[in-house]
Amino acid sequence: MTDKDIRRRTIHDVAKAAGVSISTASNALNGTGRTNAETRERVKRVAKDIGFRPNALARSLLTKRSHAIGMLTNDTYGRLTLPMAAGVSEVLVDQGLSVFLCATNNDPRLARLHLEALLDRQVDGIIFTATRLDLPPPIELSKLPIPVVYVFAEGPSDHISFVPDDAHGARLAVEHLKNSGRSRILHITGPDDYVAVRRRANAYRDSVGEGAEVLYGDWSEEWGHFAIDAVFSRTGEKPDAIFCGNDEIARGVIDALRDKGIGVPNDVAVIGFDNWEVIAKQTRPPLTTVDMELKELGRRAGLAILALAAGEDVDTGTTRLPCSLVVRKSCGGEL
Amino acid sequence: MTDKDIRRRTIHDVAKAAGVSISTASNALNGTGRTNAETRERVKRVAKDIGFRPNALARSLLTKRSHAIGMLTNDTYGRLTLPMAAGVSEVLVDQGLSVFLCATNNDPRLARLHLEALLDRQVDGIIFTATRLDLPPPIELSKLPIPVVYVFAEGPSDHISFVPDDAHGARLAVEHLKNSGRSRILHITGPDDYVAVRRRANAYRDSVGEGAEVLYGDWSEEWGHFAIDAVFSRTGEKPDAIFCGNDEIARGVIDALRDKGIGVPNDVAVIGFDNWEVIAKQTRPPLTTVDMELKELGRRAGLAILALAAGEDVDTGTTRLPCSLVVRKSCGGEL
DNA sequence: TCGTGATGGTAAAAGGTTTTATCAGATTCA
DNA sequence: TGAATCTGATAAAACCTTTTACCATCACGA
Known part of the structure; x- marks a missing residue:
């Protein structure tokens, strides 16, 4: 019940418990540097035992990768956005990326507010999504210092967009x-x-x-x-x-x-x-x-952001993803 | 085009440009400590001129308030979630809080993954939302070290829930x-x-x-x-x-x-x-x-999380919010 | 002249992690 | 035997901010 109990374990605790230095602990856990296999295992075991999980804030501060992205949308009811967001999330969650959802309501003031918050949080990229292809973003997105991907919206031609064909x-x-x-x-x-x-x-x-x-x-x-x-x-x-x-x-x-x-x-x-x-x-x-195929659209956007954030380069321009036909009964003749 | 240009301005830059120490710059910008009105203005002006925005990561690391919350949902199509999320966002955005949207798909593995990511990111609180009131969360939420609020879902009786009446x-x-x-x-x-x-x-x-x-x-x-x-x-x-x-x-x-x-x-x-x-x-x-009144439900949840995160205490239990009637033509007799 | 109190400012620590440079000891080679 | 190389580990710097504790300086009253 004391403060001590509620505070998360830090790498300091791991190092102390394993009888090594902090840098060794870090190296062992991340597989960086040179570490003896035996110590590496010991550190890992100790870390698991005491329930150590690294503080994402501290890590991001140093590495300059926040492992978070922002998703800007102007869709109020989510009919289009949520399936896409699910697709995005699906490819990102396993890579440890999280997504900030920002509903802009198409209001430039709100859009700016969200955008600045995202930038302050050092997000690794931004996905802009709209309810129609030809609606420009409520705020200038084209000269941001981080990658931007457009889904269900077409950005400038030197940017990356995914839209249905x-x-x-x-x-x-x-x-x-x-x-x-x-x-x-x-x-x-x-x-x-x-x-x-x-x-x-x-x-x-x-x-x-x-x-x-x-x-x-x-x-x-x-x-x-x-x-x-x-x-x-x-x-x-x-x-x-x-x-x-x-x-x-x-x-x-x-x-x-x-x-x-x-x-x-x-x-x-x-x-x-x-x-x-x-x-x-x-x-x-x-x-x-x-x-x-909205979910697939989202997946592709997620993949693109992932690649961009990792510093790889991705073909710019608009990718049109094929649609699919769902056959029910209103056309008869199901084969 | 150099690295230097793309790097965000830090409080160091502000301090140097204003000819004061870092602490003075910080105090001036945040209105803390004692600062001469004249220096305060000067620092603020310089900060604005060079486009300084504080790094949210560094700030959060120190203050232990990430100004972010997580929203866990199992709603794929967003019909219920998005209006609520909009309400949540509406009351939070002006306070500088952002929201992580986590689609759990009702899958415990996914839910755990998201929850751990949220905890690692030191979120200030978690909002759990469902597609029906009596569906338990796919993962234990009741003994987390951070506030939890349930919307359109009923948590344990010592927790805080908002549901329609x-x-x-x-x-x-x-x-x-x-x-x-x-x-x-x-x-x-x-x-x-x-x-x-x-x-x-x-x-x-x-x-x-x-x-x-x-x-x-x-x-x-x-x-x-x-x-x-x-x-x-x-x-x-x-x-x-x-x-x-x-x-x-x-x-x-x-x-x-x-x-x-x-x-x-x-x-x-x-x-x-x-x-x-x-x-x-x-x-x-x-x-x-x-x-x-889903949006209102979201707003109330946002307010509750805000209060909890600020350390105030909030009445536990389930709050049932009144519904409203939308009169169209299917009952006749509009007055 | 000496204490007292305010005023405006600063150095340094702290937060939790990764990474670089360095070090001590063991091993190999000539 | 001495020099060179390798191995495993570590101290310290760095990331960017806030906050605590402290330091001059000045004015004032006694």
Whole structure:
């Protein structure tokens, strides 16, 4: 119960208990310098016995490696951030790195506050992550004295960014629809001021060719409804497949089709984007959709930061990671 | 481009530039000790001019306050964690505290790894947060040498916990339904091995009295559908209001009612729980629901940790925070 | 002139670790 | 035997800050 009991054991304690000097203790524990195998074992055993764990602060102060990184995000609900953070964490935790999570709310003042705190803490690197690719960071990140990696956001071209390959995702969707025998494929998507929206739309157009049609709107179920109402009340040929810009739109589309008595997937196949499970699994029928592999994105960013912090150099520029297709029931024809 | 340029300015640099000793510089900057107003200003100005920021590592090493806390979570998708983390962060950032986010995945090995890293980093406290109230932490947290606060989780009774007041939330829902003239209120909820489910159900029963009926199932839309099908195909009086255990169930319920041609809110009022906006806003009609005030929960936890770390003592035990009602259209009768 | 008390400032220790340079002793080689 | 080399261990410096204890200096009253 005394103060003495609560204070952590230091390397001094180890050295004293093992009857060696502090430097020998340090060398033995870290395998540095020259140490007799026998003493090395003895020191290690003593250290374990008395429950010695090195003070990370002291170590970092000296080595100038804090083994911590900062993650700046502007995502309030965490739908995108948390899977990425999990990926980052996954590759870092075993290397003994920890991550500071900083919610900036897109507020420059807050961003600055967090950034300065991170710098004061001597973090080994910073990962910036956003909710859309083309949103610039709320604060200048490009001339920091430490490595910066962008995930789900595109930094300056001489920096390192990881983003989903939207074009690939769109092709995946269209090919899947074609393979299940659909020929009149419509694209209902979000606002065209999103670069991701434009990329997907372009890939869709390239892949579909003749007869491609893109309807831009917002990211809501309501827009899905509305678009279906509009498309199916006009004259002319009707689509037999719809590629949606995200799962919410897809859900609206599916509900609207059902309301009209149009069968999914028999009459019209529907495919989403995001694989946001709470939506995708609960549509009727469950939604086939494109997964952006957010966790993998995080892993790659973690790996990059790790390499940079270790002084290796990493190719700059934007890496586009392939998406994957999650097949459920809304397109029929699972092989 | 030299090393010299990239190295951060230290208090040495400030002292030299201001022509004072290191201790004077420190005293001037921190307002400790006795310093002449004139020198104090000069030192501060010099510090600002050369861009001095104290090294948090060195400071923490000495003061034994790292100004960092750890947040342990097992929530992968962040729906609950991120709003709470935002609350925590909100009250901490201005005090200069940062938070380590540690995703444990409910894996004891991972939890231990993270916990040890946090302890090695001398964090000032730990916040444990879960996805359900009655899930014990994947690792023993009760006899740590630093303060621990539980949020959305209940720790041992001599610890500090913040949870939503489920009973209050349930009463809020029932009273709202009663006030809009409903009398036959049914409760469709999740699995009864959740303590939150039982608390809400009990409060519901107390509040409704005669005729209360609780249907336990799982947290899915599907269960909402199924329950409605069952209830409306049996003989006898039908409910005119349904209190759902979460928003997903509520959405299933609303969809099922619409499928049956039963009007919401005219024939049956529906109220949800969680205020998970992506669901609640997109139901047709938009869902009136109970909000658990997750951010406030986080704020309170942050405040508690702050007080504990400052050595003040805080009442132990579980604090149940009131919920709030978010009125949309699914109960009609907005005043 | 001597004590007393305030004032403004400083040297040095402390915090816990890693690393460099050095040292004593043993071994090898000529 | 003496010099050179190797081995294992250590003292001390370094990282950057805060804090304690101490030291001049000056003014004041007796």
